Every structure is written in structure tokens, then in C-alpha cells.
Amino acid sequence: MGPEEETEDEQLVKExxxxxxxxFKDSKLVVxxxxxxxxxYPCKPEITxxxxxxxxxxxxxCLVAREVFTSYPELPPGPxxxxxxxxxxxxxxxxxxxxxxxxxxxxxxxxxLEKQIQEFMESLLxxxxxxxxxxxxxxxxxxxxxxxxxxxxxxxxxxxxIVWEVYRRLAEPLxxxxxxxxxxxxxxxxxxxxxxxxxxxxxxTWTEDTSIEVLVDGNSVGSATxxxxxxxxxxxxxxxxxxxxxxxxADHDPPSDSQSDP
Amino acid sequence: MGPEEETEDEQLVKExxxxxxxxFKDSKLVVxxxxxxxxxYPCKPEITxxxxxxxxxxxxxCLVAREVFTSYPELPPGPxxxxxxxxxxxxxxxxxxxxxxxxxxxxxxxxxLEKQIQEFMESLLxxxxxxxxxxxxxxxxxxxxxxxxxxxxxxxxxxxxIVWEVYRRLAEPLxxxxxxxxxxxxxxxxxxxxxxxxxxxxxxTWTEDTSIEVLVDGNSVGSATxxxxxxxxxxxxxxxxxxxxxxxxADHDPPSDSQSDP
Numbered sequence: 232m233g234p235e236e237e238t239e240d241e242q243l244v245k246e247x248x249x250x251x252x253x254x255f256k257d258s259k260l261v262v263x264x265x266x267x268x269x270x271x272y273p274c275k276p277e278i279t280x281x282x283x284x285x286x287x288x289x290x291x292x293c294l295v296a297r298e299v300f301t302s303y304p305e306l307p308p309g310p311x312x313x314x315x316x317x318x319x320x321x322x323x324x325x326x327x328x329x330x331x332x333x334x335x336x337x338x339x340x341x342x343x344l345e346k347q348i349q350e351f352m353e354s355l356l357x358x359x360x361x362x363x364x365x366x367x368x369x370x371x372x373x374x375x376x377x378x379x380x381x382x383x384x385x386x387x388x389x390x391x392x393i394v395w396e397v398y399r400r401l402a403e404p405l406x407x408x409x410x411x412x413x414x415x416x417x418x419x420x421x422x423x424x425x426x427x428x429x430x431x432x433x434x435x436t437w438t439e440d441t442s443i444e445v446l447v448d449g450n451s452v453g454s455a456t457x458x459x460x461x462x463x464x465x466x467x468x469x470x471x472x473x474x475x476x477x478x479x480x481a482d483h484d485p486p487s488d489s490q491s492d493p
Numbered sequence: 494m495g496p497e498e499e500t501e502d503e504q505l506v507k508e509x510x511x512x513x514x515x516x517f518k519d520s521k522l523v524v525x526x527x528x529x530x531x532x533x534y535p536c537k538p539e540i541t542x543x544x545x546x547x548x549x550x551x552x553x554x555c556l557v558a559r560e561v562f563t564s565y566p567e568l569p570p571g572p573x574x575x576x577x578x579x580x581x582x583x584x585x586x587x588x589x590x591x592x593x594x595x596x597x598x599x600x601x602x603x604x605x606l607e608k609q610i611q612e613f614m615e616s617l618l619x620x621x622x623x624x625x626x627x628x629x630x631x632x633x634x635x636x637x638x639x640x641x642x643x644x645x646x647x648x649x650x651x652x653x654x655i656v657w658e659v660y661r662r663l664a665e666p667l668x669x670x671x672x673x674x675x676x677x678x679x680x681x682x683x684x685x686x687x688x689x690x691x692x693x694x695x696x697x698t699w700t701e702d703t704s705i706e707v708l709v710d711g712n713s714v715g716s717a718t719x720x721x722x723x724x725x726x727x728x729x730x731x732x733x734x735x736x737x738x739x740x741x742x743a744d745h746d747p748p749s750d751s752q753s754d755p
Contacts, residue, residue, distance in 0.1 A: 281570035282562060285577075289551075289558035296551035297651065300544060308543035315547075389559065391651055 243336055250331050251397050253383055260382035265375060267339035280378035287381025288319075294395045295319050303408065310408065317406045322361060324376045325351060325368035327401050333379070334372055344371060363412040364466040367457070376401075415469040422476060423447060432465060440464075445472035452476060505598055512593050513659050515645055522644035527637060529601035542640035549643025550581075556657045557581050565670065572670065579668045584628055586635035587613060589663050595641070596634055606633060625674040626728035629719070638663075677731035684738060685709060694727060702726075707734035714738055 243265070244258040255261055260283070268279045292315070299306070299314045306314070317323060328334050334348050347369040354366055380394055387393040399405070413421075423430040428447050435442035438456075443464040445453040453472030457464035505527070506520040517523055522545070530541045554577070561568070561576045568576070579585060590596050596610050609631040616628055642656055649655040661667070675683075685692040690709050697704035700718075703726040707715040715734030719726035 282568075282573065285570050285573055286555075286558045286562050289555040289577075293548075293551040293555040296548045297646075300548050306544075308547050311544065311547055315551075384559075389653055391653065 247333075247336060247379065250333060250401075251379060251383065252400060253387075253393070253397050255382070255386050257386055260386050261379070262338075264378035264382040265336050265338050267337055267341060267344075267371060269341040270338045272340045280375060283378040283381035283385075284374045285381070286384060287377035287379065290384045290391070290394055291319050291377060291380055291398060294391060294398065297391075298395070298405075306408065314406065314408060314411055317361065317411055318402065321370055321373040322366055322368050323402070323406070324373035326355065326361070328372040328376050329355070331401055333375055337371065337375060339371075344369065348372065360410075361406060361412060363414050364462065365415070365470055367460060367463050415466050415473055419445070419469045419473050419476070422473065426480065432468070434461070443468040445469060447472065447476060452479075509595075509598060509641065512595060512663075513641060513645065514662060515649075515655070515659050517644070517648050519648055522648050523641070524600075526640035526644040527598050527600050529599055529603060529606075529633060531603040532600045534602045542637060545640040545643035545647075546636045547643070548646060549639035549641065552646045552653070552656055553581050553639060553642055553660060556653060556660065559653075560657070560667075568670065576668065576670060576673055579623065579625075579673055580664065583632055583635040584623060584630050585664070585668070586638045587630035588617070588623070590634040590638050591617070593663055595637055599633065599637060601633075606631065610634065622672075623668060623674060625676050626724065627677070627732055629722060629725050677728050677735055681707070681731045681735050681738070684735065684742075688742065694730070696723070705730040707731060709734065709738060714741075 240258070240262055244255060244261045247261050247265075248254055263278050264280050264283050266276070266279050268276045268281070270276065270279070295315045295318045296311075299311050299318075303311065303314070329348070329352050337344070351366070351368045351372070358366055380398060383397055384390070384394050404410070420430060422428075429449070431446040433444045433446060435444065440456045440458055441461045441464045442456040443454060443461070444451050445468045452475045453468050453470070455464045455467035455471060457467060502520070502524055506517060506523045509523050509527075510516055525540050526542050526545050528538070528541050530538045530543065532538065532541070557577045557580045558573075561573050561580075565573065565576070591610070591614050599606070613628070613630050613634070620628055642660060645659055646652070646656050666672070682692060684690075691711070693708040695706045695708060697706065702718045702720055703723045704718040705716060705723070705726040706713050707730045714737045715730050715732070717726045717729035717733060719729060
């Protein structure tokens with residue numbers, strides 16, 4: 232390693248330490264946590280963030296499980312699981328990464344990554360809070376949050392408390408039972424059931440992208456198209472249908488205690 | 494709580510402490526860790542093992558992730574994940590439960606449970622080591638190992654080291670890269686690919702149970718039927734096909750360096 236490269240690493244470590252508010256004993260862990268498998272291309276990658284990400288993911292799940300268990304002693308296991316998931320899923324972690332600028336430090340040779348990250352950051356303007364399945368964030372953004380937490384876990388001699396302090400600060404506000412949104416597909420199912428409406432999801436055949444159409448009582452009330460990811464298309468179609476349906480139900484069935492101005 | 498019931502709880506705690514080699518400060522956690530949702534039937538269960546299991550599962554995943562990461566510094570993330578999974582999956586944990594007699598302390602009102610546990614224990618005679626997907630253990634056996642580990646985690650003030658000491662002793666020998674078996678479906682795919690054979694899995698229609706037939710180059714070489722769980726039927730059919738195929742390949746293609754007696 233030349234002196235110039237050494238300085239680059241040192242600079243990287245300093246900036247990451249400032250963001251994470253944690254001082255590393257073993258700064259090699261920081262560098263490792265940010266190396267994408269493409270970085271050594273065309274050579275075989277010797278070190279990538281993936282091993283640290285594997286551990287960081289498990290540590291984070293453990294910490295958030297403990298947090299929701301102790302914060303909500305009355306909450307049954309089902310809602311506990313959903314609450315944990317929302318606080319550690321790809322979208323939540325990708326938001327953490329970009330809001331603290333961690334994506335700037337990824338070492339990679341995958342040119343499309345920059346564009347994907349840029350697009351995700353732009354879509355956050357449209358979805359300022361967790362979208363519950365409408366966004367498709369680049370997984371690498373979540374991965375590096377996990378790998379950096381894994382690095383801190385080992386560097387701190389397996390201290391759960393230190394890792395938790397770091398993540399809690401980076402991730403605030405954590406999603407709680409009040410801010411935990413409903414998944415659009417579940418919400419649409421509930422709404423249709425309540426109003427005795429027949430709900431169907433149809434997938435367009437013969438198209439390259441995945442197009443999903445939502446039919447309620449036989450009428451198309453929402454649709455969405457999204458590359459090759461059926462789940463995103465389905466969630467967005469459900470969201471469009473929900474918006475339409477709520478509007479329609481409000482028009483036909485104004486609440487009796489409405490106090491709106493004439 | 495009457496004095497008799499108190500004695501029963503005390504007895505329970507003592508026996509669990511002996512098995513886990515851990516002395517609880519808060520013995521209510523032990524009781525909670527062993528209450529199946531059926532126990533309070535027909536009343537709504539107030540306390541069940543499920544919340545502790547949720548945390549215990551996450552703690553165990555974290556501990557085994559750390560263990561395989563540090564024990565095998567050269568192992569890529571894929572094999573790390575498989576190694577972790579094998580040491581925390583339902584079969585491994587169910588084996589831990591029955592080998593230490595933990596199943597005797599489950600508080601439930603689900604009569605079929607006893608029979609399922611009995612059948613699982615009998616099947617262990619046929620499969621003395623991890624079956625890699627051929628067995629279908631009652632999930633509750635894995636659940637109570639996780640809930641008891643969750644109980645120790647909270648009782649020990651979130652000490653990863655204490656929980657790890659307990660689990661390592663209960664679970665030994667841990668599965669390592671040498672003892673990690675292959676999944677029969679993957680192994681069959683590899684074997685067929687290597688020998689340029691066409692492999693197909695067919696599912697019998699019109700039957701109530703799930704029946705899977707394995708065809709290699711158009712010939713049925715293995716089959717299995719298993720209730721409504723396609724995965725178990727598929728794994729067992731693959732295992733039968735593997736046994737048949739290995740035999741057939743050995744007969745047709747004896748190794749040239751064979752030193753068998755005439």
C-alpha cells in the first residue's frame with residue numbers, strides 16, 4: 232500500500248467515524264465494510280463487505296427485537312415482528328445510509344450503482360416517510376449500514392450497547408406502533424372486505440415489464456408497471472386503487488358528523 | 494397463586510436451571526418461556542412463550558453468526574449463511590430440546606403435541622444426525638429453546654456471552670463445514686448436471702397428500718409422499734433418487750483405483 236492510498240483510507244475512516252460517532256480501534260474494519268464485490272474487478276475480490284454485513288444484519292435484528300420487546304410489553308408477537316421488520320428493512324436502512332451520506336464512501340466499480348442511488352434519493356422527495364413497499368431501494372445502501380454496524384460490533388468487542396447507541400442515533404426517529412404504516416395490499420383487502428367489494432389483482436400478459444391492474448367489483452381502479460419486480464408493481468397498483476377508492480367512498484358516503492364548511 | 498402452584502413453578506424452574514446450567518434471577522421468565530398459547534384455553538392467553546421466542550431467535554442468530562464469522566475467517570458469505578442456518582434451524586433446535594428433555598416442561602392443552610413429539614423422537618432413531626430437510630419436527634420444540642434463550646438473555650442483562658455459553662453446551666457438537674450435509678435437492682441437481690442427465694420433479698395431481706416423483710432422463714428413480722408439505726416430500730424424493738442413482742452409477746462405472754477384495 233502506497234502512502235497516497237494510506238491517506239485515502241485514513242480520510243475515509245475519519246469521515247465514517249464522524250458520521251457513526253464511533254472511534255475505531257481497528258480501522259481496517261471500516262475499509263472492509265465499504266468494499267463492494269465489484270471493487271477488485273477483474274480480479275477475484277479478496278475482501279468485501281459481505282461477511283461483515285452478514286453479522287451486522289444479525290446484530291441489528293437482535294437489537295431491534297430487544298428494543299421493541301422492552302418498549303412495548305403489551306404488544307403480541309405478530310405486531311412485534313412487523314415493528315422490528317419496519318425498523319431494519321431495506322428501505323429503512325437505505326434511508327439511513329443516504330440521509331447520513333454513507334453512500335459516498337462505497338468503493339465499487341459498478342457504474343450503474345450511482346444512477347440507482349441517485350434515482351432512489353430523488354424518489355425520497357416523493358416519499359418523505361417510509362413508503363411501505365412502494366420504493367425499490369438499491370440493496371447495497373442497506374448492506375453498508377449493516378456491514379458498518381458489524382464492524383463496530385467486532386471493534387467494540389461484541390458490545391450490543393455501543394452498536395445500539397450508534398444505530399439509534401442514525402435511525403431516528405425509529406418507527407413506532409403509531410407511525411407504522413399499513414402495507415397497501417393488506418389495507419386494500421381490509422377496505423374491500425369491510426365494504427363487501429370483490430377485489431382482484433390481474434397481471435398483464437405479453438408485456439416485458441410487470442403491469443398489475445386492480446379490479447374492484449369488476450372495475451379497474453388502479454394500475455402500476457414496474458420493471459421485473461411484481462411486488463413493487465402490485466404494491467403501487469394497490470396504493471393507486473386505495474387512493475381512488477377512499478376518494479370514491481368519501482364522495483358517496485360523507486361522514487354524518489362532518490363539520491366541513493359549506 | 495396458591496402455594497401448591499407455587500411449588501410446581503419452583504420445581505419447574507429448578508429442573509430447567511439444572512438443564513440450562515444457569516441460575517435465574519427472575520424465575521417468572523422461565524415459566525413464561527414454557528407456556529404454549531393453548532395453555533389458557535378457553536381463555537385468552539395473557540402470557541405465552543412467543544414474545545420471548547421472538548427475541549431468543551434473534552439473539553441466537555446473532556450469536557451463531559458471530560461464531561461462524563470468527564471461527565472461519567476464510568469462508569465466503571454464502572457458506573457462512575448455510576452454516577449458521579444449519580445450527581439454528583428447526584431440526585437442530587428440536588434435537589437440542591428433546592436430547593435435554595426440555596419438551597417435558599411445555600405447558601399446553603394441545604393433545605396432538607405429545608403424539609407429534611413422540612413421532613419426532615422415534616424418527617431420530619432413523620436419522621441420528623441432521624437430516625438436511627428430510628424430517629418435519631414440531632416447531633414448538635425449536636420455539637421453547639429460543640424462548641428459554643430469550644429468557645436468559647433478559648435475565649442476564651443482555652449478556653451475549655452467557656447465552657452463548659448455555660447454547661454452545663446444549664447444542665454440541667455444533668455443525669461445522671465438515672459435518673454440514675448437502676441439501677438432497679441441490680446434491681441431486683449437481684449429480685445430474687455432472688453426469689449430463691435430465692432431472693425433473695413431478696407432483697402427482699388428484700391426490701390428497703403431496704406426492705413427488707423424481708424423473709432422471711425420463712425414468713422414475715425416486716418418489717415420496719408427505720402430508721401437505723411439498724418441501725418434505727420433495728426432499729425425501731430427491732434423497733431416494735440420490736440413493737438409487739449413486740448405486741446405479743457405482744455399478745456401471747466402478748472407480749478405476751478400487752481396491753476392493755475380489
